[in-house]
Amino acid sequence: MRLFQSRDLQLSQQSSVWIIPHERKMAFTFAAFCYMLALLLTAALIFFAIWHIIAFDELKTDYKNPIDQCNTLNPLVLPEYLIHVFFCVMFLCATEWLTLGLNMPLLAYHIWRYMSRPVMSGPGLYDPTTIMNADILAYCQKEGWCKLAFYLLSFFYYLYGMIYVLVSS
Amino acid sequence: FSLYVILHSSTTTGSASPVPNSYESVEGGGYSGTSLQASLRHLHPYSQPFPSLSELSSALGGLGGVSELEAETLRPVNLLQERNILPPKHAPPPEPNLSNDLRKVNCSPDTFRCTLTNIPQTQALLNKARLPLGLLLHPFRDLTQLPVITSNTIVRCRSCRTYINPFVSFLDQRRWKCNLCYRVNDVPDEFMYNPVTRSYGEPHKRPEVQNSTVEFIASSDYMLRPPQPAVYLFVLDVSHNAVESGYLNVFCQSLLDNLEKLPGDTRTRIGFVTFDSTVHFYNLQEGLSQPQMLLVSDIDDVFIPTHDNLLVNLKESKELVKDLLNALPGMFTHTRETQSALGPALQAAYKLMCPTGGRVSVFQTQLPTLGAGLLQSREDPNLRSSTKNVQHLGPATDFYKKLALDCSGQQIGVDLFLLSSQYSDLASLACVSKYSAGSVFYYPSFHHVHNTAQSQKFQKDLQRYLTRKIGFEAVMRIRCTKGLSIHTFHGNFFVRSTDLLSLANVNPDSGFAVQMSIEESLADTSLACFQAALLYTSSKGKRRIRVHTLCLPVVSQLSEVFAGADIQAITCLLANMAIDRSISSSLSDARDALVNAVVDCLTAYRANGSNIQPSGLITPAALRLFPLYVLALLKQKALRTGTSTRLDERVFSMCELKSQPLLQIMRMAHPDLYRIDNMTEQAALHLNDSVIPQPPLLQLTAEKLTREGAFLMDCGSVMFLWVGKCCNETFIRDVLGYPNYASLPSNMTEIPELQTMYSERTRAFISWLLESRTFHPAFHVIKDDTSAKTSFFQHLVEDRTESAFSYYEFLLHIQQQMSK
Numbered sequence: 001m002r003l004f005q006s007r008d009l010q011l012s013q014q015s016s017v018w019i020i021p022h023e024r025k026m027a028f029t030f031a032a033f034c035y036m037l038a039l040l041l042t043a044a045l046i047f048f049a050i051w052h053i054i055a056f057d058e059l060k061t062d063y064k065n066p067i068d069q070c071n072t073l074n075p076l077v078l079p080e081y082l083i084h085v086f087f088c089v090m091f092l093c094a095t096e097w098l099t100l101g102l103n104m105p106l107l108a109y110h111i112w113r114y115m116s117r118p119v120m121s122g123p124g125l126y127d128p129t130t131i132m133n134a135d136i137l138a139y140c141q142k143e144g145w146c147k148l149a150f151y152l153l154s155f156f157y158y159l160y161g162m163i164y165v166l167v168s169s
Numbered sequence: 170f171s172l173y174v175i176l177h178s179s180t181t182t183g184s185a186s187p188v189p190n191s192y193e194s195v196e197g198g199g200y201s202g203t204s205l206q207a208s209l210r211h212l213h214p215y216s217q218p219f220p221s222l223s224e225l226s227s228a229l230g231g232l233g234g235v236s237e238l239e240a241e242t243l244r245p246v247n248l249l250q251e252r253n254i255l256p257p258k259h260a261p262p263p264e265p266n267l268s269n270d271l272r273k274v275n276c277s278p279d280t281f282r283c284t285l286t287n288i289p290q291t292q293a294l295l296n297k298a299r300l301p302l303g304l305l306l307h308p309f310r311d312l313t314q315l316p317v318i319t320s321n322t323i324v325r326c327r328s329c330r331t332y333i334n335p336f337v338s339f340l341d342q343r344r345w346k347c348n349l350c351y352r353v354n355d356v357p358d359e360f361m362y363n364p365v366t367r368s369y370g371e372p373h374k375r376p377e378v379q380n381s382t383v384e385f386i387a388s389s390d391y392m393l394r395p396p397q398p399a400v401y402l403f404v405l406d407v408s409h410n411a412v413e414s415g416y417l418n419v420f421c422q423s424l425l426d427n428l429e430k431l432p433g434d435t436r437t438r439i440g441f442v443t444f445d446s447t448v449h450f451y452n453l454q455e456g457l458s459q460p461q462m463l464l465v466s467d468i469d470d471v472f473i474p475t476h477d478n479l480l481v482n483l484k485e486s487k488e489l490v491k492d493l494l495n496a497l498p499g500m501f502t503h504t505r506e507t508q509s510a511l512g513p514a515l516q517a518a519y520k521l522m523c524p525t526g527g528r529v530s531v532f533q534t535q536l537p538t539l540g541a542g543l544l545q546s547r548e549d550p551n552l553r554s555s556t557k558n559v560q561h562l563g564p565a566t567d568f569y570k571k572l573a574l575d576c577s578g579q580q581i582g583v584d585l586f587l588l589s590s591q592y593s594d595l596a597s598l599a600c601v602s603k604y605s606a607g608s609v610f611y612y613p614s615f616h617h618v619h620n621t622a623q624s625q626k627f628q629k630d631l632q633r634y635l636t637r638k639i640g641f642e643a644v645m646r647i648r649c650t651k652g653l654s655i656h657t658f659h660g661n662f663f664v665r666s667t668d669l670l671s672l673a674n675v676n677p678d679s680g681f682a683v684q685m686s687i688e689e690s691l692a693d694t695s696l697a698c699f700q701a702a703l704l705y706t707s708s709k710g711k712r713r714i715r716v717h718t719l720c721l722p723v724v725s726q727l728s729e730v731f732a733g734a735d736i737q738a739i740t741c742l743l744a745n746m747a748i749d750r751s752i753s754s755s756l757s758d759a760r761d762a763l764v765n766a767v768v769d770c771l772t773a774y775r776a777n778g779s780n781i782q783p784s785g786l787i788t789p790a791a792l793r794l795f796p797l798y799v800l801a802l803l804k805q806k807a808l809r810t811g812t813s814t815r816l817d818e819r820v821f822s823m824c825e826l827k828s829q830p831l832l833q834i835m836r837m838a839h840p841d842l843y844r845i846d847n848m849t850e851q852a853a854l855h856l857n858d859s860v861i862p863q864p865p866l867l868q869l870t871a872e873k874l875t876r877e878g879a880f881l882m883d884c885g886s887v888m889f890l891w892v893g894k895c896c897n898e899t900f901i902r903d904v905l906g907y908p909n910y911a912s913l914p915s916n917m918t919e920i921p922e923l924q925t926m927y928s929e930r931t932r933a934f935i936s937w938l939l940e941s942r943t944f945h946p947a948f949h950v951i952k953d954d955t956s957a958k959t960s961f962f963q964h965l966v967e968d969r970t971e972s973a974f975s976y977y978e979f980l981l982h983i984q985q986q987m988s989k
């Protein structure tokens with residue numbers, strides 16, 4: 001399989017200057033740049049998801065008390081959501097509609113979750129007085145695992161997407 | 170033997186038979202039947218009690234091997250046909266089906282009660298029954314008899330840390346098997362010696378193994394710090410509103426009277442903080458000639474003006490404290506301050522109490538309007554009788570919740586007394602007590618002159634509040650047999666981990682509820698045990714552990730699960746669950762869930778039981794009061810819609826339902842109604858040379874009221890005496906002290922002590938009702954034609970109102986839902 005069209009090669013051989021068309025160069029860097037950034041940020045999101053899973057497990061096994069645990073978990077919630085919003089916006093600018101469509105459900109879920117959080121003066125989702133309720137604890141654990149699975153799949157999807165974009169330009 | 174004959178004849182004409190026309194004889198008093206279960210217990214198991222019951226046993230022969238007691242609780246009752254299902258006396262709680270020795274040592278049902286006295290073996294069986302599984306506890310209840318163990322070693326299981334209890338099994342003299350995790354443990358040497366009988370080698374005779382409620386003296390292993398002294402801080406609102414209402418006089422007088430009786434020892438400390446738009450502290454140092462007031466006006470950053478002498482030793486500074494209490498009401502009579510800085514005052518109280526922990530009692534008379542934690546008026550008076558969702562049942566800000574969590578961490582319990590006449594956002598304020606294990610008291614429209622009933626109630630409540638037993642820096646752990654697990658807790662405390670509850674203060678008047686689920690099958694065990702252990706510091710600085718253990722049989726048949734249902738416990742647990750649901754989702758969801766609970770349970774019974782009649786609404790006898798109690802809950806202030814209810818009163822009703830012990834909740838939900846103008850001595854109790862008449866319980870419907878009578882309704886925290894228009898004049902004269910009906914005042918709040926026999930008998934009956942109670946109810950005498958009678962009639966739950974079903978309509982509604 002040839003990487004470059006023969007026309008370009010001929011052009012270069014004639015002029016001995018490597019000329020690549022301008023608009024193709026922009027599409028190449030911006031979408032691939034988006035995917036690369038998304039790849040790095042998804043690694044951070046995976047880290048957050050694993051932190052959540054460990055934190056809820058610590059709560060369940062009585063290793064830590066709910067007040068301290070909520071004070072560590074609550075500041076991490078908004079950064080996670082904002083990172084996700086950030087690369088949704090990036091994909092919007094890069095006109096990657098399929099990727100954006102796949103991230104829409106998670107965005108809607110984040111918005112719903114934050115809207116229905118308990119009354120709190122600071123940022124966050126977790127209330128130390130209700131978090132030890134077994135139903136809520138089980139829900140948060142499940143949420144942690146599902147998000148980990150989603151972020152892992154997205155990681156590999158962005159990896160594939162980045163290579164695809166790099167290759168198909 | 171002749172006594173049994175009387176019992177038989179009265180009970181056969183009583184509630185046992187489903188024929189309605191025998192009940193007309195019940196009306197008019199003199200009925201002396203006891204409940205059927207109680208009479209069966211007294212009878213020899215092999216005697217033939219009633220011809221009808223043996224026929225019934227053979228009819229239900231398909232159930233195979235069922236005991237007589239079970240046959241009675243499973244007797245099908247057609248609710249649409251039986252008009253009078255209320256037993257004439259309160260039925261005792263159902264007894265679990267255990268052997269006699271286990272039954273004798275089992276925990277008292279007043280302390281520990283389970284919704285199902287026969288535990289289903291698997292979660293699938295529990296789901297089939299459609300009944301909630303949970304426990305109702307009253308662990309720190311005032312007890313007359315409490316074995317206290319002073320032993321060097323407290324014997325506990327090595328793996329699950331359960332305390333040794335009457336339901337463990339001794340494999341031989343030296344080893345015992347835990348009944349919760351089945352681990353085999355060794356018996357320590359000290360345990361082999363029995364100090365009570367002075368014998369050696371009989372560990373199963375020791376008091377820990379003979380009593381299911383014991384108290385251990387805890388060693389220093391159970392202390393995180395040296396036991397704290399009793400520390401009491403009173404935070405008082407002294408704004409213009411507060412002084413107008415006059416509560417300060419009542420409080421100061423009450424505290425002066427009870428200063429000696431505050432629980433504690435020589436280390437007891439006391440302090441006072443007052444606030445309006447600024448916070449005031451009082452220097453009570455021993456040696457000062459009079460108390461010194463220190464004012465902090467910077468409410469955005471409240472600081473403590475001096476380090477000591479704000480919380481002083483009660484014994485040493487007693488004279489100064491008395492001077493302060495005498496002077497306090499007068500100090501603020503001319504105040505013009507209308508703002509209330511409650512948040513800063515609470516922050517100051519927290520800072521003061523941080524080093525030691527203790528109890529803070531907050532008295533508030535209006536919405537906090539200044540400083541941190543200020544609240545807005547959220548109630549819309551036009552929406553009070555809305556049939557749609559009720560808004561603002563949850564807190565507006567988490568300031569009070571965060572403060573409560575901080576206080577809980579420092580072992581400070583906060584009790585709230587709200588004495589306001591306008592909206593004060595109790596939904597937000599109550600959080601400060603809910604999570605710090607405090608109590609909430611509410612006196613709507615309190616005024617010392619215009620509302621003497623509330624004023625008297627406040628005084629009596631304060632007396633009990635100041636003198637009742639108290640435990641500090643407490644934690645409670647509830648353990649269950651392997652296979653059962655607890656998933657939700659209800660009550661005023663902070664859940665510190667999956668089964669550990671942190672209670673900054675523990676008092677004898679709070680109840681708790683927990684919901685359980687069955688994680689693994691209980692097939693290989695025949696007994697399920699539950700243990701509640703409460704570790705606390707007594708007011709005298711001794712560290713104690715109070716342990717209660719309950720044992721219940723495990724069953725594998727659905728019919729046995731229904732036979733062992735404890736309807737009062739089920740109602741209370743459902744009330745707790747409904748309140749949680751109404752705060753987290755909505756009130757209408759909670760109401761629907763309650764109705765669905767009844768529908769599902771009765772459908773499950775019909776689908777799985779041997780149904781004799783396909784028409785009508787059939788329930789087992791154990792559950793025959795279920796629809797009635799659920800209807801009563803739906804008409805409670807906490808959960809009702811369509812009737813004008815103030816938001817604060819609704820929220821307070823919710824707080825009560827979640828924190829009161831079971832008996833009080835049942836009286837609130839389904840009050841007791843008695844006719845007292847014609848009480849006779851038949852079947853009266855004879856106690857201590859006084860004769861206490863026992864009138865029968867009446868159903869809560871206007872049908873049972875009559876103009877010629879006087880009726881007493883016991884609602885737990887309030888009692889009504891309704892006097893009919895044509896009530897006989899002897900009663901009005903001899904008991905109430907007025908010549909005729911027309912001269913009765915409209916705001917009578919107590920029965921005078923007259924020397925007539927009628928009066929003595931009535932007062933004996935009312936005192937007997939009040940005996941088992943710790944807080945005295947407010948008492949109102951209501952005439953038939955005053956506006957106050959609506960408060961009496963709203964408790965008649967079986968009647969139709971413009972927004973709610975009557976009992977019969979509710980049954981039809983359930984039947985209709987069941988056939989969908």
